[in-house]
Amino acid sequence: MKHFSYDEWLSYVKDEVNGKNREELESHLYTCDQCLENYLLAVSEHESSLPVLSNEDSFTDLVMAEVSKQKEFSQKPTVLKQPVKKKKPYYQQSAFHYLIAAAATLLLTFSGVFQSLATYASAIEAPQHIKEKKPTVTEGVIDKTFAWMDSLEKKEANKK
Structure with a gap:
């Protein structure tokens, strides 16, 4: 995201920016908090050079009257159509x-x-009720010993 400098915001506040740059600055101002801070600093610095209104109420009334005139000129009689819901x-x-x-x-x-x-x-x-019974180490040694002894007995029997 491109950020604008304080000097660029100051020239924007002083109305020294062309139309294309003005639109770019304004659209960026909506999305960037850092640039918003710079803009507000520029406005507060330039605020002293703005003209002072002597009668704020009459100024507001004049502006609202102009807005009403502009509204009347821009309005054309139109028929409002209700959107048809399908x-x-x-x-x-x-x-x-x-x-x-x-x-x-x-x-x-x-x-x-x-x-x-x-x-x-x-x-x-x-749970599985039938579990394989694993022989203990002692039982394994005893079984192998008996198997060895049985094989010895068979060899002796074969010799006779």
Whole structure:
């Protein structure tokens, strides 16, 4: 984002900026807080050089009278048309969507789909009662020892 300097804002306040730059400065002023601060500083510095109004009420009345004149000249007799609201088709209305959702829910409920899902979920969540029994290290050593002894006995028996 391009920021404008304090001097650029001061020249804007003094009305020393051409039309294109003026529009660019004004549109930037709406979006940038940093430049808004510079602009307000420039206005407060230049405020002392502005003419002082002796009678503020009469000035306001004159301005409002000019605004009214400008309004009268720019207004043309126009017929106000009410915008025609097009009715949405039934399938684009939210009530139709709620009706479809309710019908689908009832259909799935009465067909037993939810019951089978609940049964399946409970079967998955249920703890497994049948666990593989892992032998302890001691039992493993004893089993291997007996297997070794059995193999020795078979060798002795084969020798006889």
